[in-house]
Amino acid sequence: MLIGRTQDIAPSEITPKQAWLDRRRFLGAAGGLGAGLILGHGAGAAPLSAAPSAFSTDEPKTPKEDVTSYNNFYEFGTGKSDPKANAGALTTSPWSIKVDGLVNKPGEYALEDILKGVSLEERVYRMRCVEGWSMVIPWIGFPLSEIAKRAEPQGSAKYVRFETLVRPAEMSGQRSILPILDWPYVEGLRMDEAMHPLTILATGLYGETLPNQNGAPVRLVVPWKYGFKGIKSIVRISFVEAQPRTSWMISSPREYGFFANVNPAVDHPRWSQKTERRIGEGGIFVKRRETLPFNGYADQVASLYSGMDLKTFF
Amino acid sequence: MAGARHEGLTRVLPPVWLVYLIGFVPAVAYFTLGIMDRLGADPQNVLERALGLWALRFLVAGLAVTPLRRSFGLNLVRYRRAIGLLAFWYACLHLTVYLVLDQGLDGAAIWADILKRPYITVGMAAFTLLVPLAATSNAFSIRRLGAGWNRLHKLVYPAALLAALHFLMLVKAWPPEPLIYLALVAALLAYRIVEPRLRKPGARGRAAQAR
Numbered sequence: 001m002l003i004g005r006t007q008d009i010a011p012s013e014i015t016p017k018q019a020w021l022d023r024r025r026f027l028g029a030a031g032g033l034g035a036g037l038i039l040g041h042g043a044g045a046a047p048l049s050a051a052p053s054a055f056s057t058d059e060p061k062t063p064k065e066d067v068t069s070y071n072n073f074y075e076f077g078t079g080k081s082d083p084k085a086n087a088g089a090l091t092t093s094p095w096s097i098k099v100d101g102l103v104n105k106p107g108e109y110a111l112e113d114i115l116k117g118v119s120l121e122e123r124v125y126r127m128r129c130v131e132g133w134s135m136v137i138p139w140i141g142f143p144l145s146e147i148a149k150r151a152e153p154q155g156s157a158k159y160v161r162f163e164t165l166v167r168p169a170e171m172s173g174q175r176s177i178l179p180i181l182d183w184p185y186v187e188g189l190r191m192d193e194a195m196h197p198l199t200i201l202a203t204g205l206y207g208e209t210l211p212n213q214n215g216a217p218v219r220l221v222v223p224w225k226y227g228f229k230g231i232k233s234i235v236r237i238s239f240v241e242a243q244p245r246t247s248w249m250i251s252s253p254r255e256y257g258f259f260a261n262v263n264p265a266v267d268h269p270r271w272s273q274k275t276e277r278r279i280g281e282g283g284i285f286v287k288r289r290e291t292l293p294f295n296g297y298a299d300q301v302a303s304l305y306s307g308m309d310l311k312t313f314f
Numbered sequence: 315m316a317g318a319r320h321e322g323l324t325r326v327l328p329p330v331w332l333v334y335l336i337g338f339v340p341a342v343a344y345f346t347l348g349i350m351d352r353l354g355a356d357p358q359n360v361l362e363r364a365l366g367l368w369a370l371r372f373l374v375a376g377l378a379v380t381p382l383r384r385s386f387g388l389n390l391v392r393y394r395r396a397i398g399l400l401a402f403w404y405a406c407l408h409l410t411v412y413l414v415l416d417q418g419l420d421g422a423a424i425w426a427d428i429l430k431r432p433y434i435t436v437g438m439a440a441f442t443l444l445v446p447l448a449a450t451s452n453a454f455s456i457r458r459l460g461a462g463w464n465r466l467h468k469l470v471y472p473a474a475l476l477a478a479l480h481f482l483m484l485v486k487a488w489p490p491e492p493l494i495y496l497a498l499v500a501a502l503l504a505y506r507i508v509e510p511r512l513r514k515p516g517a518r519g520r521a522a523q524a525r
């Protein structure tokens with residue numbers, strides 16, 4: 001990934017990621033004092049304070065243990081427990097997001113600079129996985145629209161495209177000899193979806209910074225869409241004119257659509273989407289519960305799709 | 315069936331009932347841990363999948379018996395019925411967990427799944443093929459069916475293939491495990507085609523007899 005010069009941040013304030021990494025390795029190799037100390041290697045979870053939000057549900061939260069041990073993050077393996085086992089290898093600090101495409105202020109935005117200008121909120125959201133299970137997760141984050149505010153997308157921008165980090169040295173799944181997915185993991189949203197107040201970039205959960213397996217240091221959360229839309233460890237956000245081709249659309253266009261709105265009326269060829277298992281509820285005797293249109297957020301988002309055939313645009 | 319030639323070896327091999335006993339350990343362990351809620355975040359799915367995976371493992375083990383004997387001189391034929399029946403019982407438990415715990419015996423949802431979800435259709439086909447095999451896995455049926463018994467029990471080939479396919483169809487992307495199982499089943503089936511051709515003409519008749 002090439003790192004360009006930014007226009008609105010003094011070059012001295014940011015350092016290209018590769019340079020940071022190389023320096024870290026150099027320090028390590030030279031047997032220098034903990035490089036992590038000097039450069040703020042973000043391994044452990046740190047407390048994160050956030051204001052409550054009216055968008056939060058008061059449903060019982062899924063236990064933190066489950067939220068952080070049962071993950072789909074194929075960059076670290078295809079098993080549900082692989083991310084927790086393997087994601088510790090990921091260096092998440094320093095971190096920057098390249099913002100580019102049809103914007104007035106493209107550039108490499110350091111995450112800490114972005115975070116200085118936003119106020120974090122706790123959003124307790126339902127999360128529905130396309131595989132038929134769900135959780136209730138107390139995310140901490142800020143509206144994705146904050147990124148647009150800084151980057152100033154042009155009128156021609158119709159979609160937002162996201163990319164996950166590609167770093168095989170630290171992401172064991174990307175070293176797999178099997179073609180798991182097309183890296184980098186790509187996701188996308190239509191502009192109005194991206195600007196919707198429910199759509200957030202999350203940097204924490206359960207009152208702490210994100211564990212690596214949940215997509216540290218920054219990930220997307222779109223609560224009315226299936227979980228795979230919630231792209232993790234984001235390094236690039238592009239404002240574009242054409243609908244992005246997402247990794248899952250490339251992998252199986254028949255199964256995964258661009259919109260991926262939670263919809264009990266549209267079956268996935270593999271899993272019925274009418275019902276779901278709520279994780280952490282009932283052990284092996286857990287009873288399926290009805291899946292709600294737009295994952296229960298229809299009041300807020302159904303109007304975005306008025307007049308659209310959601311069976312065609314699944 | 316085992317033949318007197320291997321009597322010496324046979325005596326040091328454990329009794330068949332021990333294979334059943336050990337074979338059911340995973341099921342007991344998973345159900346126990348499941349009831350204690352010690353199977354992680356999604357225990358019902360872990361239980362369901364573990365039982366399916368053990369069914370497939372026993373199917374593969376059953377298919378390995380003949381190659382082990384013919385090509386490696388290790389005769390485990392006396393365990394083949396136990397291995398096959400273990401595969402069947404694990405498939406039954408797997409199906410039961412699906413029907414009772416997963417689907418809550420919701421007839422409409424189950425029927426829709428079987429018709430609409432190809433991996434369920436294929437799994438169901440595999441299970442259906444195993445039923446007549448389990449029902450005839452006894453000395454009485456072997457005597458009654460004669461040569462037909464051998465022909466009938468060739469159904470284990472498509473059953474194993476469908477089971478491995480079922481596994482491959484239910485995963486997203488391309489994780490290694492289902493590919494490994496499919497490759498194992500394919501290799502064990504290919505052995506049935508390739509091995510007799512490699513044998514000397516004189517030996518061929520004997521091989522065919524021994525199945």
Ligand code: HEM
Nearest residue numbers: 363366367369370405409412434437438440441477481484
């Ligand atoms: C010979 C019969 C069968 C065998 C050998 C078999 C084997 C398997 C295997 C290996 C898995 C995956 C385990 C893993 O992920 O580690 C699995 C999962 C599964 N099987 Fe089967 N299966 C059989 C029949 C059936 C039948 C008859 C049904 C239902 C009608 C069924 C429903 C399922 C379901 C629902 C899953 C879990 C899917 C998920 O979690 O998304 N299977 N099976």
